[in-house]
Amino acid sequence: xxxxYGITLNSPLxxxxxxxxxxxVLQAAFRASGASVATVSLRREAGxxxxxxxxxxxxxxxxxxxxxxxxSAREAVTTARMAxxxxxxxxxxxxxxxxxxxxxxxxxxxxxxxxxxxxxxxxVFPYTTEDQVLAxxxxxxxxxxxxxxxxPIGSGLGLNNRFGLRTLRAAFPDVPMVIDAGIGRPSxxxxxxxxxxxxxxxxxxxxxxxxxxxxxxxxxxxxxAGALARAADPMEPREMAAPxxxxxxxxxx
Amino acid sequence: xxxxxxxxxxxxxxxxxxTILGAGVAGLFAAHELARRGxxxxxxxxxxxxxxxxxxxxxxxxxxPHCEGVTAEPVVTRLGAxxxxxxxxxxxxxxxxxxxxxxxxxxxxxxxxxxxxxxxQTCAPGDLEPxxxxxxxxxxxxxxxxxxxxxxxADLVAALAAQGITIERTEATPEDIPGPVIDAxxxxxxxxxxxxxxxxxxxLHAPEITLTxxxxxxxxxxxxxxxxxxxxxxxxxxxxxxxxxxxxxxxxSALELLSAAYALDPRFAEASVVELGADLRPAFADNIPxxxxxxxxxxxxxxxxxxxxxxxxxxxQAADYLTDRSKGELLHED
Numbered sequence: 398x399x400x401x402y403g404i405t406l407n408s409p410l411x412x413x414x415x416x417x418x419x420x421x422v423l424q425a426a427f428r429a430s431g432a433s434v435a436t437v438s439l440r441r442e443a444g445x446x447x448x449x450x451x452x453x454x455x456x457x458x459x460x461x462x463x464x465x466x467x468x469s470a471r472e473a474v475t476t477a478r479m480a481x482x483x484x485x486x487x488x489x490x491x492x493x494x495x496x497x498x499x500x501x502x503x504x505x506x507x508x509x510x511x512x513x514x515x516x517x518x519x520x521v522f523p524y525t526t527e528d529q530v531l532a533x534x535x536x537x538x539x540x541x542x543x544x545x546x547x548x549p550i551g552s553g554l555g556l557n558n559r560f561g562l563r564t565l566r567a568a569f570p571d572v573p574m575v576i577d578a579g580i581g582r583p584s585x586x587x588x589x590x591x592x593x594x595x596x597x598x599x600x601x602x603x604x605x606x607x608x609x610x611x612x613x614x615x616x617x618x619x620x621x622a623g624a625l626a627r628a629a630d631p632m633e634p635r636e637m638a639a640p641x642x643x644x645x646x647x648x649x650x
Numbered sequence: 651x652x653x654x655x656x657x658x659x660x661x662x663x664x665x666x667x668x669t670i671l672g673a674g675v676a677g678l679f680a681a682h683e684l685a686r687r688g689x690x691x692x693x694x695x696x697x698x699x700x701x702x703x704x705x706x707x708x709x710x711x712x713x714x715p716h717c718e719g720v721t722a723e724p725v726v727t728r729l730g731a732x733x734x735x736x737x738x739x740x741x742x743x744x745x746x747x748x749x750x751x752x753x754x755x756x757x758x759x760x761x762x763x764x765x766x767x768x769x770x771q772t773c774a775p776g777d778l779e780p781x782x783x784x785x786x787x788x789x790x791x792x793x794x795x796x797x798x799x800x801x802x803x804a805d806l807v808a809a810l811a812a813q814g815i816t817i818e819r820t821e822a823t824p825e826d827i828p829g830p831v832i833d834a835x836x837x838x839x840x841x842x843x844x845x846x847x848x849x850x851x852x853x854l855h856a857p858e859i860t861l862t863x864x865x866x867x868x869x870x871x872x873x874x875x876x877x878x879x880x881x882x883x884x885x886x887x888x889x890x891x892x893x894x895x896x897x898x899x900x901x902x903s904a905l906e907l908l909s910a911a912y913a914l915d916p917r918f919a920e921a922s923v924v925e926l927g928a929d930l931r932p933a934f935a936d937n938i939p940x941x942x943x944x945x946x947x948x949x950x951x952x953x954x955x956x957x958x959x960x961x962x963x964x965x966x967q968a969a970d971y972l973t974d975r976s977k978g979e980l981l982h983e984d
Contacts, residue, residue, distance in 0.1 A: 418721045420845075420892075421936035448845030449892035452935065551870060607766055 399573035399595050401542050402520040406433040409590060410620045413600025420452045422609050427456045430613035434458055436490055436598060438465040439480045463490035470510035477514050489514060490522040500550040504531045508538060515539025524577050527561035529568050536572065544577040551601045553581025556588055566593045583619030590623025591631060670832045673699060673817045675706040675961045676950040677834035678806040682740065683965035685813050698819035700803040705836060705929040708851055710877045710887045711799040711958050712864050714748050716769035716791045723938050725979060726956055729963045734795040736962030741805035743797050746863040750789040751775050753913060757787065759868035764789055779861050781915060796864050798879055799958060824947040832968060834950040836932040841951055846930030848891040850903040856921035857882030867914045874910035886911050899926040931955055941967050944984040
């Protein structure tokens, strides 16, 4: 597995920490999933939520603070600086929202904030689209990880633009990439890993499931399956049937 | 479960000594329950009678065990079913059920809510609340109820006063007081594992709108409930944020609450905003209320967003334990 700013994760699953029925359910979900990273939002949750923050710390996983809910580069940069103080990490999932309804990233604000933060020593995980030009510019700005979306946040639609994502993966074969947002089902997560992405990040699909703990386990198994399959070099799809047993030479009975 | 009634008749003289710390919904209901069983509790609160200093003041007052069950643990739904009857002995309880609606584009939320809850039937919202006839699909939870929390607190205080039990304005911890103590101070009790969960609410005055029961608007990002109060008032609630900040309502939360109300009925745009409030709900990690027995001290705490739904049951389990050490489902011995 490709590493993230020098850190090798022991699971390609990253989970958000919002919207669970209770912290006890959140903890159970993390345990069941084997997730290696927890994302936390500074703006609303952990700022004054010392009790909640200590619950997250007790999960024993790496914390990836995010700038969720920021709508401008400036706002995101300020939030990132605060997050570094609170969580004592240079990791930051950079989210600059461009549209309030679709929650799609604002590519211009994202690039601007990424440049500023990378120059300040942050290890930026930019939440971006599958756009290859933007990806290149983010890498030029100093990002060493990319987080392309699967589909809009919270939509659960899976990998919306498979062609674009495959092109992006192929364009930057050495860059660690996390599919962030839009993952609704474990099959979507397995799909992303099979396509060669290094990890997936999701929240709603687990937190809002009827049984978050069971769903978390399902996602843990799915990313394992996807990673195993990728490493095993899956067959290429083809248009024609190809019998696994040859017809010629079949015995006449 | 033992009622303790026989014990009371023989030991009433010995039982006139229990001190309750905290005059919020948990402490007051515990006092009421104990007084009903022949005890004479003494109530201490650092701020005196109930008011804006306590989180009970800011509650919605929905007695909605089935709707809450969508996110709460099953025990809350099961035990909360008794709340309506218990409150009706103290204060007016409106038993007109709960109406749940969703905007057309969020219809999927309604399906999911129905799948994860019990005690409901599908309905046309306009048949129940003519003002909401523009919503086409809804769920009706006929057995649910609601009350006015501030009225309920005042009625509890009055009922206790009629028995000579008043609230003394003084700050105390269990260590300061001899004999049995019920500690219902919420976050001030600073119990291990107890955290504050921020909630924000608004009260609107919209005399031209008529709703007769709580209405929940399902939304993937900003779920809302509206509880009608007397005099054209409506309580809008409530955010649920993992933060221990008691700062006033944020602009963002106010926007979300008000936009959701507007989405429910556009006439709310003309309502007067009478009140905006924010406070912290005390909660344990599983968000289930507890009675914790620690020596002579019983902690009633962690009522989370279920204060009015669970206070009667917690009070009963505390009284049972004090009377004959019987252990209810929410009782933890420490």
